[in-house]
Structure formats: structure tokens, C-alpha cells
Amino acid sequence: MSSAAHTSPETSQDLLLSLAGVTKRFGALVANDAIDLTVHKGEIVALLGENGAGKTTLMNILFGHYVADEGTVTVASRDGNLEQLEPGAPQAALDAGIGMVHQHFTLAENLTGLDNIVLGTEPIFRLRRDRSTARAKLGELMAGSGLNVDLDQPVYKLTVGEKQRVEILKALYRDARLLVLDEPTAVLTPQEADSLFAILRKLAANGLAVIIIAHKLAEVLAVSHRIAVLRGGAKVGEMLTSDADHKSIAELMVGREVPASRRTPREPGKPVITLRDVTIDRGDSRRSLHGMNITAREGEILGIAGVSGNGQAALAQLIAGLDKPDSGTVEIFGETVTKFDAHTFAQNGIARIPEDRHHDGMVGSMTVAENIAIEDVRSPEYQKLGFLDFDAIRKRAEHAISDYDVRCPGPDAPARLLSGGNIQKLILARVLEKSPKLILANQPSRGLDVGAQSEVHRRLLEARQGGAAVILISEDLDELLTISDQIAVIHAGHITPAMPTDSIDRSELGLMMAGQKAATNANHASTATNPGETA
Amino acid sequence: MEIIDILLAASFWEAAIRIATPLIFGVLGALICERAGVLNLGIEGIFTAGAMAGWMAVWLGAGLWGGVLVAALAGAFFGLIHAILTVPLGLSQHVSGIGVTLLATSLSYFTYRTALPDVSSPPRIEPFRPLDIPFLSDLPFIGQALFSQTAMTMLALVLVFVTGWVLYRTPLGLAIRAVGDNPSSVEAQGLSVYGLRIGAVVVGSSLMALGGAFLTMSAFDAFFFGMINGRGWVCIALTVFASWRPGKALIGALLFGAFDAFQVRLQTEVGAFLPSQVFLMMPYILSIIALIVVARKAEYPKALLVPWFKGQR
Numbered sequence: 001m002s003s004a005a006h007t008s009p010e011t012s013q014d015l016l017l018s019l020a021g022v023t024k025r026f027g028a029l030v031a032n033d034a035i036d037l038t039v040h041k042g043e044i045v046a047l048l049g050e051n052g053a054g055k056t057t058l059m060n061i062l063f064g065h066y067v068a069d070e071g072t073v074t075v076a077s078r079d080g081n082l083e084q085l086e087p088g089a090p091q092a093a094l095d096a097g098i099g100m101v102h103q104h105f106t107l108a109e110n111l112t113g114l115d116n117i118v119l120g121t122e123p124i125f126r127l128r129r130d131r132s133t134a135r136a137k138l139g140e141l142m143a144g145s146g147l148n149v150d151l152d153q154p155v156y157k158l159t160v161g162e163k164q165r166v167e168i169l170k171a172l173y174r175d176a177r178l179l180v181l182d183e184p185t186a187v188l189t190p191q192e193a194d195s196l197f198a199i200l201r202k203l204a205a206n207g208l209a210v211i212i213i214a215h216k217l218a219e220v221l222a223v224s225h226r227i228a229v230l231r232g233g234a235k236v237g238e239m240l241t242s243d244a245d246h247k248s249i250a251e252l253m254v255g256r257e258v259p260a261s262r263r264t265p266r267e268p269g270k271p272v273i274t275l276r277d278v279t280i281d282r283g284d285s286r287r288s289l290h291g292m293n294i295t296a297r298e299g300e301i302l303g304i305a306g307v308s309g310n311g312q313a314a315l316a317q318l319i320a321g322l323d324k325p326d327s328g329t330v331e332i333f334g335e336t337v338t339k340f341d342a343h344t345f346a347q348n349g350i351a352r353i354p355e356d357r358h359h360d361g362m363v364g365s366m367t368v369a370e371n372i373a374i375e376d377v378r379s380p381e382y383q384k385l386g387f388l389d390f391d392a393i394r395k396r397a398e399h400a401i402s403d404y405d406v407r408c409p410g411p412d413a414p415a416r417l418l419s420g421g422n423i424q425k426l427i428l429a430r431v432l433e434k435s436p437k438l439i440l441a442n443q444p445s446r447g448l449d450v451g452a453q454s455e456v457h458r459r460l461l462e463a464r465q466g467g468a469a470v471i472l473i474s475e476d477l478d479e480l481l482t483i484s485d486q487i488a489v490i491h492a493g494h495i496t497p498a499m500p501t502d503s504i505d506r507s508e509l510g511l512m513m514a515g516q517k518a519a520t521n522a523n524h525a526s527t528a529t530n531p532g533e534t535a
Numbered sequence: 536m537e538i539i540d541i542l543l544a545a546s547f548w549e550a551a552i553r554i555a556t557p558l559i560f561g562v563l564g565a566l567i568c569e570r571a572g573v574l575n576l577g578i579e580g581i582f583t584a585g586a587m588a589g590w591m592a593v594w595l596g597a598g599l600w601g602g603v604l605v606a607a608l609a610g611a612f613f614g615l616i617h618a619i620l621t622v623p624l625g626l627s628q629h630v631s632g633i634g635v636t637l638l639a640t641s642l643s644y645f646t647y648r649t650a651l652p653d654v655s656s657p658p659r660i661e662p663f664r665p666l667d668i669p670f671l672s673d674l675p676f677i678g679q680a681l682f683s684q685t686a687m688t689m690l691a692l693v694l695v696f697v698t699g700w701v702l703y704r705t706p707l708g709l710a711i712r713a714v715g716d717n718p719s720s721v722e723a724q725g726l727s728v729y730g731l732r733i734g735a736v737v738v739g740s741s742l743m744a745l746g747g748a749f750l751t752m753s754a755f756d757a758f759f760f761g762m763i764n765g766r767g768w769v770c771i772a773l774t775v776f777a778s779w780r781p782g783k784a785l786i787g788a789l790l791f792g793a794f795d796a797f798q799v800r801l802q803t804e805v806g807a808f809l810p811s812q813v814f815l816m817m818p819y820i821l822s823i824i825a826l827i828v829v830a831r832k833a834e835y836p837k838a839l840l841v842p843w844f845k846g847q848r
Binding site: 107119 | 705707709713714717719720721722724726834845
């Protein structure tokens with residue numbers, strides 16, 4: 001047994017973490033149902049599951065944020081003995097060498113990377129700080145892992161990928177032996193994700209154990225050794241990655257067959273909205289557009305690819321009628337727009353699925369029915385003698401709830417009680433029932449699980465089939481490549497010409513999103529990059 | 536001509552520094568609270584409580600430094616109330632702060648009236664005397680302007696340095712700056728968000744109370760109703776002016792002190808033409824203008840006013 005220790009991570013003496021029979025109930029809801037999970041040294045385990053499957057609860061138990069009702073968490077101590085982890089004590093988890101990289105980074109943006117890493121690692125009442133020892137240790141860690149960041153920059157100046165590296169270094173600096181990453185690639189470009197995976201493999205080869213919480217299957221298959229699938233709070237499957245395939249895991253996660261979204265060929269119709277040389281200068285690349293030209297046609301999905309913060313917000317505001325260009329023109333059905341306000345745009349058949357669905361997509365304290373009717377309260381259909389006709393509103397809401405499968409207690413429930421996926425269904429119901437001419441879908445499936453995501457795609461494709469134009473702003477390459485007819489890439493407020501999806505190479509798209517490669521012609525006749533810049 | 540004479544006189548700068556002293560205490564206190572993410576609008580009441588408690592302790596027989604300690608403890612007490620309401624309970628910092636101001640002010644007046652029901656003019660104490668430091672106090676100009684102030688002014692100046700050192704050079708200061716920007720960053724590193732915030736508010740409030748104590752134990756020698764007269768609110772504005780930095784807080788307080796000293800002297804020069812109220816307004820108007828210029832670009836601690844609850848992120 002011991003002779004095989006260095007070849008197989010499965011031997012018991014390499015066991016690092018063992019969860020046994022972990023159960024957690026919130027009232028009647030069983031969030032975790034007798035879950036067993038083991039992780040060995042040098043192993044990368046993917047924890048898969050839809051939203052609400054219990055992944056986060058399980059990790060919160062591991063980190064001592066929650067106390068399990070039943071079951072034990074055992075960690076191998078540094079000298080090899082298996083010891084039970086004190087429940088409900090985050091400090092105990094840190095001391096045991098468990099490090100976590102949250103999806104929302106826990107970094108103080110006003111401090112430098114170095115300060116964030118050192119924070120809390122030295123005795124707090126001390127007259128001076130010792131940065132040089134920290135710097136030396138971090139230098140070694142960076143050299144050994146390839147996690148290179150400028151540690152003297154304030155965190156707000158770092159890119160998302162760099163912030164994530166600071167987070168990982170933070171864990172390693174505390175001698176973490178098990179690293180848990182929650183949805184680590186959600187905010188990364190494909191290139192950044194690849195380099196993260198390379199780093200994780202290197203760290204695992206040096207003996208670090210890694211748990212990745214994810215719902216994107218492709219990357220899980222690429223990086224992990226073993227996969228555990230949770231559904232409805234219970235572990236429904238566990239397999240070696242080498243034995244797993246995409247389709248079977250997806251079905252295991254969802255519990256039923258997931259229909260693949262597919263575009264059917266369709267001739268685009270006439271242009272619905274055209275932007276000509278639109279420039280909006282707000283002195284900040286996140287909120288500015290430079291000489292933007294795009295056209296969205298009937299029956300066509302135009303994908304806008306880009307890492308968020310590159311002008312998508314400005315574009316979305318403009319198309320929703322919430323902002324007006326400094327120069328350039330916007331045409332709707334061939335007529336130049338002179339009046340920029342949300343009401344006029346909505347009257348012209350422009351509907352929006354906002355990026356921040358909780359904040360801009362609904363009013364949490366109002367009921368489901370009110371939220372569905374909110375954009376149409378001026379229409380006579382929902383009025384009686386000048387007052388709101390709540391019977392009509394409720395009736396429409398009941399239809400929407402059943403047609404769009406919005407899971408909620410009823411039309412009179414406050415909308416804030418709904419989960420993210422159900423809020424998105426509610427917004428889809430509100431938007432699509434009006435048969436809009438143009439749908440502005442801004443990150444419509446971000447944060448949704450496989451099932452809800454495929455529902456969003458199906459609905460958008462259905463609207464396209466019915467003749468609507470769709471502008472799909474997204475960071476998710478799989479989504480863009482699956483449902484868009486054309487894709488344009490936005491970077492720092494500049495946009496490339498739209499390219500037919502079928503002619504696009506995935507990695508090239510990634511480079512363009514990172515701003516490292518200019519647009520290629522739609523037919524790939526010429527490339528306009530420096531020779532030295534191609535990856 | 537007269538204006539330049541005013542600005543060049545050592546007595547003008549002596550007055551400016553004296554007027555700035557309570558503000559220095561107050562701004563330092565407010566910026567410590569706000570760096571940790573808690574706005575402390577209890578400041579006006581805490582000034583009053585400090586002024587009243589310090590003075591009364593001395594009047595009852597404590598030494599001057601004993602009075603300073605009592606004032607600091609009174610500030611810490613009201614700071615603790617504000618901290619408990621706003622940090623673990625997460626109540627509105629505005630509402631709690633104004634509540635603390637009302638409570639501390641009325642409690643101070645109540646105590647004063649209960650202890651001295653019949654007096655028409657408040658009894659006087661022997662306040663801090665101007666320092667007489669050998670050699671330094673005899674220097675031309677600066678000897679009068681700076682080294683003939685009282686010990687409490689010296690304490691305020693030393694505290695500017697100490698606060699700066701703690702915030703920027705020690706692990707504790709690092710944690711305070713982090714907890715005011717993103718409390719989750721502190722929790723993830725195993726430190727207590729509540730502990731840091733409560734501690735910062737309590738210590739900051741003690742400093743505010745010293746500002747009040749300076750008025751009754753150094754600038755004047757007795758406690759009057761209404762003597763704080765908005766100085767606490769000025770400190771809240773100066774904190775923004777200072778961009779939450781102790782060095783700039785000193786400059787802001789001195790600037791305000793200089794405006795105030797200047798208007799008093801200007802009144803005697805050109806008071807014949809203009810009503811005195813115009814001069815009284817001057818420091819406030821100039822403060823507002825300075826704020827408009829500086830504070831539009833101010834980088835607030837990002838978690839200021841945002842309550843944080845364990846287990847939520």
C-alpha cells in the first residue's frame with residue numbers, strides 16, 4: 001500500500017479531509033442530507049450541482065460558518081493524525097489549513113495586495129508591521145506556483161484575474177493544505193481561466209488538495225481528478241473525471257434530460273436598431289463608448305462578447321433609452337431617434353432583461369403580480385376608471401406563473417422571496433409576453449444553473465424565431481457561441497464588426513475579449529494583429 | 536495692510552491653534568470611527584458629555600488629568616452605546632448617532648442642574664495653564680504661537696501623530712482600514728469585525744470627549760449650556776475635508792481655527808461697516824467652500840454606513 005503512495009492519491013495515509021454523514025436542516029428544508037466526501041493530498045475534486053443543491057451550505061459547514069446538525073468533519077493534522085474539526089469555528093478551519101476563495105472576493109480594495117495577504121496573520125497589538133519577512137515568503141510562493149501579481153498595487157487597480165491570484169496567495173500564505181474555490185471561473189476570460197487551471201495543476205502536483213465548486217461542466221472536466229455531484233441536498237453521484245462525460249453529469253445534476261439549445265437557420269429581416277458612430281464619453285472606460293457601429297436585425301441574435309466593465313453598461317443604457325450619445329446617431333426601424341427616454345423606447349417595442357436582475361429587474365417589496373404589470377400600468381388593459389385593475393393584473397400574473405414555470409407561493413407573494421432563476425423567469429414573462437421587436441438581454445443567464453439557463457436560451461431562441469431582434473450581452477462564450485447568429489466583441493468601449501458565429505474560433509474570441517487581438521474580417525481573409533502578439 | 540498685520544501676528548496664530556484644538560480631537564475621533572465603517576453623529580453630544588464630565592470631576596476635587604480621564608471614560612460610555620446599536624444590531628447609524636447626541640446632551644445638562652440646582656453662574660475651576668517650556672517658549676513668534684499653549688493642545692498634536700502611526704504602521708491600523716472598506720476581508724482572515732468596529736467607535740468617542748473637555752478645562756474654566764455650539768458637526772465635515780487622514784485633519788482644523796481667529800480680528804478693523812453676524816458666518820461659509828472644492832473627489836471608506844452581519848456576504 002505505502003509503495004503506491006506517490007503514484008495514487010487514493011491511499012488512506014494521504015487522506016486530508018473527510019466529511020461523514022453531514023446533515024443540515026433549515027426548518028423543514030434539508031439543505032445537506034447525509035453527505036460523505038473525502039479529499040486526498042494532491043487531488044482536485046469538483047463539487048458540482050445546481051443552485052440550491054447544497055454546495056454552499058456544505059462549504060459553510062466546513063468553514064465553521066454553520067454548525068451541522070449531524071455528521072462529522074475530520075481533517076488530517078499536519079503530523080498526520082486524523083482529528084475532528086471543531087464545529088462552528090472559522091478560526092479552527094483556518095488553523096487546520098483550509099483556505100477558501102469566495103466567488104465574491106474578500107479583499108479590502110483600498111489596501112495593497114500585500115496588506116490584504118498579511119492582514120490578520122500577525123499579532124494585532126504591535127508597534128510596527130513586519131513586511132519584509134512576508135515579502136520574502138510570498139516571493140517564494142509566487143516563484144513556486146506561477147501566481148504572479150504586483151503586490152504593491154492597491155487592490156482596486158488589479159484586474160479580476162489578479163485579484164483572484166491575491167486570494168489564492170492569501171490562502172497559501174497561511175500554509176493552506178486544502179484550497180476551496182467557489183465558482184472560480186465565473187468572472188474570468190477563457191485565457192485567464194486556462195492559466196488558473198495550469199496553476200491549480202501545479203499546486204496539486206506539489207501536494208495541495210483542491211475543491212472546486214462549479215456548474216460549468218467543460219472546465220470541470222478539464223481540470224479535476226474526481227467529480228462529486230449534489231442535487232437537492234444529497235450526493236447523487238461520484239466518479240473519476242476520466243470516467244465521466246458531459247451529458248451524463250448534466251443529467252445527474254439536473255435530475256432529468258437537459259434539452260440542448262439549438263439555432264435553426266433563419267434569414268434575418270430588416271434592421272430594428274442601428275447605432276452609427278455612437279460615442280459616449282464619460283471619462284471612464286467602463287462607461288464610455290467610442291465610435292460604435294452595430295445593427296440588430298429581426299429574427300437574429302446579435303451577441304456582444306466582452307469581459308464586464310468594457311462599456312457593456314453604457315451600451316445597455318443607451319439601447320434602453322436611459323442615456324443619449326454625445327455624437328453619432330441611433331436609428332430605430334430606419335428613423336433617427338431624437339428623444340432618448342425609457343418610455344419612448346419601450347413604446348417602440350424595445351424590452352430589456354437587465355444585468356442586475358435583483359436591483360434593476362424587479363422591486364423586491366412588491367408582489368409578483370405587481371412586478372409583472374409594472375411596465376404596463378399606463379395601459380387601459382390594467383385600469384378601471386383610472387384605478388389599477390388588480391383582478392386583471394392578477395390574472396395575467398397567474399398565466400405568467402404557469403406558462404413560465406415561475407416557482408413562487410402565488411401572485412401575491414413579495415418578489416424578494418423568489419430565487420435568482422425564478423426572478424429571471426418572471427422578468428422573461430414580463431418581457432416576452434408583449435412580443436417585443438427588440439430584446440436587450442444583458443447577462444441573462446449569469447449565475448443561473450443548467451436547467452434555468454437552458455430555459456432562458458429556449459425562450460430567447462423562440463422570440464428570435466418569432467421575428468424579434470435580440471442583443472445578447474454576455475461574458476459566457478458557450479452561451480454566445482450556442483445561440484447567437486453573429487458576435488461582436490467589445491473591449492474598452494470599442495466594438496469589432498459583427499462576425500457570423502460559425503466562422504469564429506473560440507480562442508481567438510477570448511483574445512479579442514482581452515483586447516490582445518484586433519477584429520479579424522468576417523471571412524477571415526486578413527488578420528490585423530502584430531505578429532508578436534498572437535498567443 | 537491691516538489684514539497682513541493680522542496674519543503676521545503671533546497672537547493670531549496662538550488663537551488659531553487654540554481654537555483648532557477641540558476640533559483636532561473631534562476630527563481624529565470621527566475619522567477613527569469612520570475608517571472602521573461607522574459614522575458617529577453622537578459627536579456633538581459626546582463633546583458636551585466630555586466637557587461636563589471632565590469639568591465636574593475637577594470641581595469635585597479630582598486633578599486636571601483625572602478630569603481628562605473621566606471625560607474620556609464618559610465619551611467611551613456613549614461611544615459604546617452607539618457601537619452596540621449600530622455594529623452588532625446594525626441599526627441606522629444616522630438615527631442612532633442623533634439619538635446619542637440628544638441623550639448625551641440632555642444627560643449632561645440634567646446632571647449639571649441636579650448637582651447645582653441654585654447657581655446662576657457656574658462655579659469656576661483652576662484650568663490648565665499655558666506651558667512655560669524653558670528655551671522653546673522663549674523663541675520668537677513660534678514660542679508664543681505654539682509653545683505657550685496648554686498641555687491639552689500638545690496632547691492633541693501628539694495624538695495626530697499617534698493616530699497616523701497606528702493607522703498606517705501597525706497591524707491594528709491595517710485591520711481598521713480593511714474593516715471600513717470590506718468587512719468580509721477581515722472576517723475571512725479570522726479577525727473579529729464586531730470587535731474592531733466596536734473598539735474603534737469607543738476609542739474614537741473618547742477622543743471626541745477630550746475635545747469637549749478642552750473647552751471647560753483649558754480654553755475656559757467652567758461649563759455653560761450650549762457651549763459646544765456645533766463644533767461636533769464641524770468635525771464631521773472636516774473629516775470629509777481631511778479625506779480620513781490624520782495629517783490632513785490637522786490642516787483642516789487649523790484652517791478652521793485660522794478663519795475663526797481672523798474673523799474676530801477683522802470685526803475690530805472693519806466692524807463699523809458690516810454687522811457682526813456676517814463675520815460669525817465666515818468660518819462656516821469658508822468651510823463649506825473648502826468642502827465643495829475638496830470633498831467632491833473624496834474617497835469614502837466603502838463600507839461606511841453599511842451594517843455587516845455574520846454569515847451574510
